[in-house]
Each structure stands twice: as C-alpha cells, then as structure tokens.
Amino acid sequence: xAVYNDFFGPYGGRxxxxxxxxPLDELEAAFKEAMDDDGFLKELNRFGKEYIGRPTxxxxxxxxxxxxxxxxxxxxxxxxxxxxxxxxNNAAGQALLAKRMGKSRIIAETGAGQHGVATAAVCARLxxxxxxxxxxxxxxRQRPNVFLMEMFGAEVFPVESGSKTxxxxxxxxxxxxxxxxADTHYLIGSAxxxxxxxxxxxxxxxxxxxxxKAEQEKRKLQVRAMVACVGGxxxxxxxxxxxxxxxxxxxxxxxxxxxxxxxxCHAARMTGEGRTGVIQGYKSRFLFDGDGxxxxxxxxxxxxxxxxxxxxxxxxxxxxxxxxxxxxxDEALEALRFxxxxxxxxxALESAHAGAAGLKIAEQYKPGEAVIINMSGRGDKDxxxxxxxxxxxxxxxxxxxxxxxx
Amino acid sequence: xxxxxxVMTHLVAGYPNLEESRLAALAMVAGGASYLxxxxxxxxxIADGPLIQGACTDALNEGFSTDKGFEFLASLTAETDVPVFxxxxxxxxxxxxxxxxxxxxxxxxVAGLIIPDLPYDYDEGLYEAGKKAGIPVVPVVIPGIxxxxxxxxxxxxxxxxxxxxxxxxxxxxxxxxxxxVAFLDKLSRSGAKVLAGFGIxxxxxxxxxxxxxHGTVVGSALVEIIGRCAxxxxxxxxxxxxxxxxxx
Ligand SMILES: Cc1ncc(COP(=O)(O)O)c(C=O)c1O
Numbered sequence: 001x002a003v004y005n006d007f008f009g010p011y012g013g014r015x016x017x018x019x020x021x022x023p024l025d026e027l028e029a030a031f032k033e034a035m036d037d038d039g040f041l042k043e044l045n046r047f048g049k050e051y052i053g054r055p056t057x058x059x060x061x062x063x064x065x066x067x068x069x070x071x072x073x074x075x076x077x078x079x080x081x082x083x084x085x086x087x088x089n090n091a092a093g094q095a096l097l098a099k100r101m102g103k104s105r106i107i108a109e110t111g112a113g114q115h116g117v118a119t120a121a122v123c124a125r126l127x128x129x130x131x132x133x134x135x136x137x138x139x140x141r142q143r144p145n146v147f148l149m150e151m152f153g154a155e156v157f158p159v160e161s162g163s164k165t166x167x168x169x170x171x172x173x174x175x176x177x178x179x180x181x182a183d184t185h186y187l188i189g190s191a192x193x194x195x196x197x198x199x200x201x202x203x204x205x206x207x208x209x210x211x212x213k214a215e216q217e218k219r220k221l222q223v224r225a226m227v228a229c230v231g232g233x234x235x236x237x238x239x240x241x242x243x244x245x246x247x248x249x250x251x252x253x254x255x256x257x258x259x260x261x262x263x264x265c266h267a268a269r270m271t272g273e274g275r276t277g278v279i280q281g282y283k284s285r286f287l288f289d290g291d292g293x294x295x296x297x298x299x300x301x302x303x304x305x306x307x308x309x310x311x312x313x314x315x316x317x318x319x320x321x322x323x324x325x326x327x328x329x330d331e332a333l334e335a336l337r338f339x340x341x342x343x344x345x346x347x348a349l350e351s352a353h354a355g356a357a358g359l360k361i362a363e364q365y366k367p368g369e370a371v372i373i374n375m376s377g378r379g380d381k382d383x384x385x386x387x388x389x390x391x392x393x394x395x396x397x398x399x400x401x402x403x404x405x406x
Numbered sequence: 407x408x409x410x411x412x413v414m415t416h417l418v419a420g421y422p423n424l425e426e427s428r429l430a431a432l433a434m435v436a437g438g439a440s441y442l443x444x445x446x447x448x449x450x451x452i453a454d455g456p457l458i459q460g461a462c463t464d465a466l467n468e469g470f471s472t473d474k475g476f477e478f479l480a481s482l483t484a485e486t487d488v489p490v491f492x493x494x495x496x497x498x499x500x501x502x503x504x505x506x507x508x509x510x511x512x513x514x515x516v517a518g519l520i521i522p523d524l525p526y527d528y529d530e531g532l533y534e535a536g537k538k539a540g541i542p543v544v545p546v547v548i549p550g551i552x553x554x555x556x557x558x559x560x561x562x563x564x565x566x567x568x569x570x571x572x573x574x575x576x577x578x579x580x581x582x583x584x585x586x587v588a589f590l591d592k593l594s595r596s597g598a599k600v601l602a603g604f605g606i607x608x609x610x611x612x613x614x615x616x617x618x619x620h621g622t623v624v625g626s627a628l629v630e631i632i633g634r635c636a637x638x639x640x641x642x643x644x645x646x647x648x649x650x651x652x653x654x
Binding site for chain 1: 448449450451452453455456459460463466471472496497498499500501502522523524525528530546547548550551552555570
C-alpha cells in the first residue's frame with residue numbers, strides 16, 4: 001500500500017492561490033481512488049507492457065566495468081521505453097487518470113521536450129487534446145522534440161515570459177489550468193509541484209525501481225549503490241522508491257554542475273546554494289537570491305536546468321538517505337562518450353550525469369559488488385547539442401549541406 | 407473617503423522604475439483612489455497574467471530589490487493618507503524570514519498584506535506574524551471556494567477579504583454574473599470589508615459591483631496605461647489620474 005504525503009519532512013505542501021485549490025483537491029481524490037482500483041492498475045500495467053515496452057532491460061555493462069576495475073556496473077535502460085525516456089511512465093499514468101476523471105484536454109510543460117513528447121504521444125494514443133507549454137529558449141535548443149510533439153498532434157505553445165525556459169512554461173501551464181480545470185488535466189512532468197503531484201509522479205515512476213528490485217532478486221545482485229540524475233527528480237524518485245525505506249543500498253542523485261559553481265552557471269540545489277523556499281506551489285530547496293527572486297540556472301542538458309527539486313528528494317537529502325553530487329557539463333559529455341564507445345549505448349545528456357557519477361562510485365567497490373545507473377533516457381534527442389560539442393566541424397559541414405540541399 | 411465608488415488601485419513597485427511608479431501611485435491618489443495595492447515584483451508571479459508578469463520582469467531588470475521596495479512604501483505612506491496594502495508572493499517573505507518581512511512591512515506603514523500563495527492552511531506563520539506586528543493579513547478567496555474553506559477563512563474574522571470575481575488569472579475583462587454577486591453579498595454579510603478584483607477595467611463594472619462590496623480593485627488596466635506611457639517615453643500621471651477619476 002502506497003503512503004501518501006502532503007509534506008515530506010518540512011517540504012511539500014500546497015502553497016497555491018485559492019483558484020488552484022479546487023482542481024488539486026479533485027485530483028487528489030481521483031488519484032487515491034484510482035490507485036485503489038485493480039481495474040485501473042491493470043489497465044496501467046497493460047499500457048506499460050503493450051505500448052511503452054516494459055519491462056525495460058537491466059544491462060550488465062561488462063566492458064565498462066572492466067575498464068573501471070571496480071564494481072560491476074549495471075544500467076537500467078529506461079531509454080528503451082517508447083519515446084525514449086522514463087517520462088512516458090508518468091505521462092501514461094496521469095493521462096489514463098485524466099481520462100478516468102472525464103477530462104478531454106491535457107496541458108503540460110516541457111523543458112528538454114522529453115516530457116512533452118511523452119505526453120503528446122499518450123494523448124495521441126488515448127484521443128486527448130494536448131497543448132504543451134515550452135519556453136521559447138528551449139524550443140530553440142530542442143527543435144527535434146518540437147517536431148515530434150507536432151507529429152503527435154499536440155500544439156506546442158511558445159512561452160515568452162521570464163527566462164523563457166522550463167520554470168516559465170510551468171507558470172503558463174498553471175495559469176491555463178486555473179481557468180480550464182473543468183475539462184483539463186495539468187500533467188506535471190516531474191515529482192514536484194503542489195501535492196498530490198509529488199506522490200502521484202513517484203507512484204507512476206516507481207515501476208522503474210520495482211523492475212530493478214525484481215532483477216536484483218532474480219540475479220542475486222549485491223547492490224551497493226544506485227545512481228540517478230536529478231532535474232526535478234522523477235526518474236530518481238521512481239528508481240529509488242522501493243529502496244528508500246531500507247538502509248541499503250546507497251542512493252545517489254546527480255545534479256547539474258553546469259560550467260562551474262558560480263551563480264547562474266549550474267542547477268545544483270542540494271550540493272550548491274539551494275535554500276528553502278515556496279515557489280510554484282510547493283516548498284522545497286530552490287536556487288534564489290537574498291530577496292527570494294529565482295536565479296537563472298544552466299546545464300548542457302535542458303532537462304536538469306530547473307531551479308527547484310522535488311520535495312521528497314530534498315527531504316531525503318537532508319536526512320542523508322540520499323547523497324547528492326554534482327556533475328559538470330564536460331564530465332557528462334565524457335561519460336556519454338565512454339558508454340558509447342564501451343557499451344554501444346548513447347545516454348541522454350541528463351542521464352549522462354548519472355553515468356559520470358556512477359563511474360566514480362563504481363571505483364569505490366570491487367567486482368562482485370554492483371552499482372546500478374539509471375539511464376533515464378537515450379540521447380537521440382540531444383544530437384544537435386552533442387554533435388556540436390564533440391564533432392563541431394563535421395557536424396557544421398553536414399548542416400550546411402542539408403540547408404543548401406533543402 | 408471618496409464620495410463615489412471606492413476603488414483600490416494596483417501598481418507594480420519599480421515599474422517602469424521607482425520614480426515613475428511613485429508618480430503613478432500619487433496620480434492614483436489624486437484621481438480618487440481609496441486604497442493603493444502595491445505589488446512587489448517576483449520572478450514567478452503565477453496568479454498574475456502576462457501583462458503583470460511582464461511588468462514584474464521589467465521592474466526586476468531595472469534593479470528592484472526588497473530593500474528599495476520598503477523604502478518606496480515608507481515614502482508613499484509618508485506622503486499620502488490613503489491606506490497602502492502590500493501584495494506579493496510567499497518566497498519574498500521566506501527569503502528573509504516571514505516574521506522579519508512582516509515587521510519591515512509594518513515599519514514602512516503598510517495597512518495590510520495580500521499574499522495569494524500563502525493561504526491560511528499553508529501560511530508559514532504569516533497570520534501569526536501579522537497579528538504580532540499589528541498588520542492585517544488579507545485572505546484571498548474566489549467564487550466557488552469550498553464551503554468548509556470559506557468558513558475557516560471567515561472564522562478568522564479578517565477585517566478585509568480579497569476576492570476574485572471570476573476564476574482564472576488577472577488580465578482579461580470579466581463579465582459579472584448573478585452567482586458572483588450572490589457570493590459577494592455573502593462575503594459582505596460576514597462583516598469583513600470585501601475588496602473584489604480581477605479583470606475590472608470600466609466604470610460600468612465598478613458601478614455594478616459597488617453595492618455588493620466595500621471596494622473594487624483595478625489592476626491590469628492601470629499597469630497597461632503605465633506601460634504604454636513608458637514605452638512612448640511620456641509622463642503617465644495625467645492619464646493615470648484621469649482613468650481613476652473615470653471609475654469613481
Ligand atoms: C532523459 C531525461 N532524464 C531526466 C530528466 C530530468 O527529469 P527528472 O529529474 O524529473 O527525472 C529529463 C527531463 O526532461 C529527461 O529528459
């Protein structure tokens with residue numbers, strides 16, 4: 001039986017203007033009822049199997065392990081899920097819930113675009129109208145995903161306010177929902193926002209951790225550590241969920257260290273200057289200045305470039321159950337290259353942060369002991385960023401040719 | 407108090423800059439505003455529409471800070487007898503500490519605090535701090551609010567209640583229906599002074615609301631005028647004063 005929380009230690013809650021209160025109350029009631037209904041859980045399970053492609057594999061990364069010479073490295077390949085990332089687990093769960101609530105329209109926000117793509121895809125499949133809010137800066141950075149969302153029939157709505165990135169897309173989506181909740185569900189993409197979102201997203205993502213646990217038992221793995229990247233924190237909390245309440249293994253969250261520790265150059269809320277605040281409807285650790293104004297953030301991966309973190313992760317960080325570390329842009333790129341050449345796997349840039357942290361952790365253990373890295377997504381979407389970073393000249397020649405021929 | 411309609415006018419402190427916003431506030435008073443609602447800009451004002459968010463962004467880019475905001479309030483409350491309410495978002499209180507922020511608001515002569523994302527059941531100690539500092543916290547409600555929640559709010563016997571006259575965010579024009587009027591009457595019967603706003607931009611609307619509320623709040627329409635003047639690089643006082651006069 002799942003445990004639902006309004007607060008996780010001091011964090012969480014429902015710090016919203018009265019106009020969002022009603023829709024949140026309605027959602028909470030519907031969510032709890034659905035999670036108690038075998039019919040709903042079966043439908044979700046079948047959707048996972050037939051459409052998402054679950055369970056995703058747990059790969060023994062033999063060559064990588066030998067190269068490191070420490071623990072046996074395993075990689076949970078969430079990137080093999082339909083649409084290329086773990087985001088689909090949550091999108092499917094919430095969209096099925098929305099349908100059950102009689103909603104005909106879905107709105108979502110997206111940064112990297114993975115959540116938008118997943119949401120647009122399930123909406124196409126379930127026959128729901130879909131609008132995705134996306135900062136105009138992110139639209140520029142993530143054109144391939146915009147194209148995919150539009151293929152699925154979603155309307156991608158450019159957000160021009162504030163810093164024109166993910167947090168501004170969240171603001172726009174909340175505004176839309178404030179006046180549209182009668183027929184519209186707001187499908188939040190990470191384990192954050194006002195309650196019940198952190199609980200709901202964790203439950204829908206916990207399928208990742210449950211599959212890992214089943215494989216661990218089947219293969220009798222001595223798991224010492226599990227590593228996930230942390231943007232808002234949905235892949236991490238879903239991956240960790242079945243292990244949180246026991247003392248082992250070590251759980252490690254990798255935040256975006258960006259280009260360095262200077263203000264505005266990273267998104268390190270737990271390892272950096274994050275402070276307790278109330279923003280976008282929930283209380284957690286955020287990056288803001290002395291007056292409470294939200295700071296700009298940076299990461300090479302748009303999916304980690306968010307000034308807040310899910311309240312449960314913040315709490316587990318404070319209590320020490322989850323250790324946080326930060327990984328710089330260049331270290332993530334190096335991990336991307338390492339796993340590509342050693343294992344034939346292209347990590348998403350977000351997940352490459354977990355990859356980089358995982359390689360370091362693995363050095364602390366011996367063969368026979370396992371370290372599991374969550375590859376939350378695959379890197380196809382990042383090709384315009386990674387190719388430019390890793391093969392600048394060849395990539396520009398190619399793009400030049402393409403535009404000439406177009 | 408004014409003879410005609412009671413109007414609370416809204417402005418964003420520091421928009422387009424501190425001096426212009428001070429002149430705008432004084433023009434509102436000259437035009438007959440009975441209350442001023444001064445918004446401290448926040449980077450993520452989720453209950454506001456694009457217009458006010460844009461004004462907040464501009465004010466922050468102009469260098470608005472909480473310190474400057476309190477100086478602004480202190481000079482305003484020294485210069486006019488019209489009560490000044492401070493509206494902002496919770497994180498501006500969280501950063502220095504809620505109690506600290508509320509004390510400073512009291513020192514700057516503020517008559518009340520409006521913090522929409524710190525409702526009574528997630529208030530971070532705001533109501534208690536308000537009591538201690540002697541400034542009322544003004545709860546924000548909406549038509550269609552859950553009965554139990556409304557009773558809880560009214561149970562605190564707040565001297566003022568702020569209500570939207572429709573669901574949604576600030577900005578677009580509102581049509582006022584019978585349900586809304588019935589809700590406003592119910593609020594007014596509680597004994598609290600009801601301030602109603604969101605999408606009010608014409609005298610016709612103000613007249614319609616006046617018998618059912620203590621005062622009407624006019625925001626985006628004024629922010630728009632101030633913005634237009636700034637863009638065209640001309641003084642806004644005359645236009646702001648005339649607009650407020652037209653509502654009363
Ligand atoms: C592949 C991938 N991993 C991780 C994230 C970060 O999200 P979260 O921290 O919620 O898992 C994203 C976000 O877009 C993503 O696309």
